[in-house]
Amino acid sequence: MAAPLAVELDRSSPVPLYFQLAQAIEGAILGGDLGPGDRFENELDLAKRLNLSRPTARRAIAELVDKGLLVRKRGVGTQVVQGPVHRPIELTSLFDDLAKAGQNPTTTLLEYRVGAPTGDLARELNLLGEEEVATIRRLRLSNGEPLALMTNHLPAVLAPGPEELETHGLYQSLRTRGVHIRLARQRIGAKAADRAEAALLGEKVRAPLLTMNRTAFDDEGRVVEFGSHVYRATMYHFDMTVVDR
16 A cells, blocks of 8 residues: 555635545656555545545546546555556657656567558558568557557568567667658547457547557658557547747
C-alpha cells in the first residue's frame, strides 16, 4: 500500500471538491508519486482522512477509473495502472519515445508478410515496377500494458526481419541500415474499437481509439514507409505547440 497521499483542498473554491481531489490524485500519478501497481486507499478511508463525504471520494475515484489511471480489482482494492503516454508531435518512433521515457516498451509481432502491393498501397509508397512490399502488424506494450496496434508497409528491400522487430523499433532498425527518416506527413483522428482491436488492446468494443496515418520520407525524398496505427485513448495523447505567425 502506498503512503496516504497529501492533498490540499480549497473548500472556498467554486471548483467541486471531487474534481479537486481527482486532479490531485491524477497529478500524483503523472508525477510519479504513485506508480503502476501501487494500491490506493479505499474511498471510505480517503473520505474520513480528508473530511469529505463518501460520495465525493467515490466520484473522484470513479473519474480516474474512467480515465484509465486507477482500476478496481475484486479482493485487491483500487490500484494505480499504467499512466498515459504523452507524445510530442515530432519525427520519432513510438518505441524510441517509450524507451526514452523509461516505459519499458515490448512488442508482439502479429503478422509479417511480403508480397505484391495493392494499387492504393503502391501509390502510397510511390512504387514503380514489380517491387515487393513487407506488411508488418505489431502490438506495442508499455510496461506490460497494451498501448497500440501498428500496421506498417515498406519496400521489402528495406524491411527488418521478424525477430529484429520484436526487440527493436522500426525506425531504429531502419537507421542501422543507413535509412534516415527526414520528413513525414501524418493525419491524426479517432475511431471506435472493433471486436478484434478491443480484444488485443484490452478495451471494450466501440471504446474510443486514437488513429494516426503516417507517410515517411528519407533524405532523398523517397517514401520509406506508410503506417496506420491505433492507440488506446485512455493511455495516450499527442502534445503540440501552436504558434501565431
